[in-house]
Amino acid sequence: xxxxxxxxxxxxxxxxxxxxxxxxxxxxxxxxxxxxxxxxxxxxxxxxxxxxxxxxxxxxxxxxxxxxxx
Numbered sequence: 269x270x271x272x273x274x275x276x277x278x279x280x281x282x283x284x285x286x287x288x289x290x291x292x293x294x295x296x297x298x299x300x301x302x303x304x305x306x307x308x309x310x311x312x313x314x315x316x317x318x319x320x321x322x323x324x325x326x327x328x329x330x331x332x333x334x335x336x337x338x
Contacts, residue, residue, distance in 0.1 A: 317329040 316332055318332050319327060320330050321327050
């Protein structure tokens with residue numbers, strides 16, 4: 269006996285694929301402040317990679333060489 273896949277109704281499909289995960293906080297509430305460690309990490313990540321576009325128009329990241337970062 270084979271198992272049939274569960275069929276989703278329209279509401280379940282929308283909730284799963286279109287709307288995404290539930291918001292658990294008040295959307296009007298202000299977010300938390302960014303820490304210095306997070307800012308430093310973001311700077312390292314942005315400085316360590318370069319955005320490249322290939323011939324088909326696809327965008328991807330390439331790690332920069334050590335010589336380029338200095």
